[in-house]
Amino acid sequence: MSAKYQKIYQSLLDQIESKNIKAGEYLPSENELMKQYDASRDTIRKSLNLLLQNGYIQKVVGKGSVVLDADRIAFPVSGITSFKELKQTMSGDVKTIVHELQKFPADEKMKKELYMESGDVYKIVRIRTINNEKVILDTDYLNGNVVDGITEEIANDSLYDYIEQDLGLKISFSKKEITVIPATKEEKKLLDMLDYDLLVCVKSYSYLEDATLFEYTESKHRPDKFRFVDFARRMK
Amino acid sequence: MSAKYQKIYQSLLDQIESKNIKAGEYLPSENELMKQYDASRDTIRKSLNLLLQNGYIQKVVGKGSVVLDADRIAFPVSGITSFKELKQTMSGDVKTIVHELQKFPADEKMKKELYMESGDVYKIVRIRTINNEKVILDTDYLNGNVVDGITEEIANDSLYDYIEQDLGLKISFSKKEITVIPATKEEKKLLDMLDYDLLVCVKSYSYLEDATLFEYTESKHRPDKFRFVDFARRMK
């Protein structure tokens, strides 16, 4: 986070989020920003590109960079938000129950899902409660060759913090798939399902900076507690 | 699409998609690509950035750009795919039934959703069938000050083609929200709901290049026919 363009991005973002520059207003021109931040045009443009990609501004040729209305749909779910990070944007009292934690030699399914040839796999099953209702069931499978030393405390706190801060690995990107599936008896027993028979299933593959696949997750949400927000630019 | 970096992007993408360069292999280095395409490093890097953002490659410092496994999760839903575009990636026989098409002065709800002060709004209700099953209910509201002249044929074919090709407007970005909602009696009547009581609701706000909001859509999917795929890079 020491790069100049990232600092400028953060500085501009702060001004947008604090409503110092309001939705509908224009940012200073690239020329202006060059002077303000004592940076080259290219550096400024890198900063603006980050704002652009994350849906904070829209550039209009001949006019400038307009600030968009980020409140319209609040923006909790961008990037690879882990549950702990997500939690901070959620209302209500959120807790984690570690239901299962084991380490075992990778079976066929895991070798396939995690592209492993040998070694151990961690399986972690966690139940997430919101206001004391059990509404999310997370099952993680981790490549034990990449990540090791997972304990119940870690699983109870934050896996991502452990991987990034303690192991010093860098989580880089993920692929997610969202579908709706019937709840099994087992799942109905573990969660407070009310009258629902379906679960929203988010399958997720997470990768490190060097493109190593280290985690496969199935996150099953009670339908009424599920919400996903997306910002997308058109690519033609 | 005439920019040099976009052409290089497309060229590299073709090679990746045709398996000319396979997953796990490295692209030529930036230096190599500069020579191959007779371009500056900056231009090459712009092309690679597009591949990066769309999940086709991962850059590893000191090594190069690895091609990722795009097949792992197929990638139908990136950008603002309209239904017609989506259709092409779907299996099965897909049809559209225009159920309602009207134009009326914006009421309070529409003024709020579309940020209008006055003028007309189009309301279009369409039912999408897959293999003759009615599984998706799309309701579009369009700002009549921006988009005009919509007929049943257009609604039946492709709204986006009309807006982009006939009206010459440029669709630029959208915000989407995915939730699950109970199906109303009306919706149950319009769709083939089998035993399902829930619908996946995708609310979408679509904007033009100059940041004008021109469309608000509610797309309701029968749960078993819904699938959403997402690629995300971590922003810390």
Add this chain to the structure above:
DNA sequence: GAGTGGTCTAGACCACTTT
């Protein structure tokens, strides 16, 4: 005509990986 963003170029230094 002045100002805006969009694109492209050429050159430089750094931290990192590999041999």
Add this chain to the structure above:
DNA sequence: AAGTGGTCTAGACCACTCG
């Protein structure tokens, strides 16, 4: 030591919007 990507700079021309 050589090669890689990450960052930063300076200068140029274009198409576009606005007054």
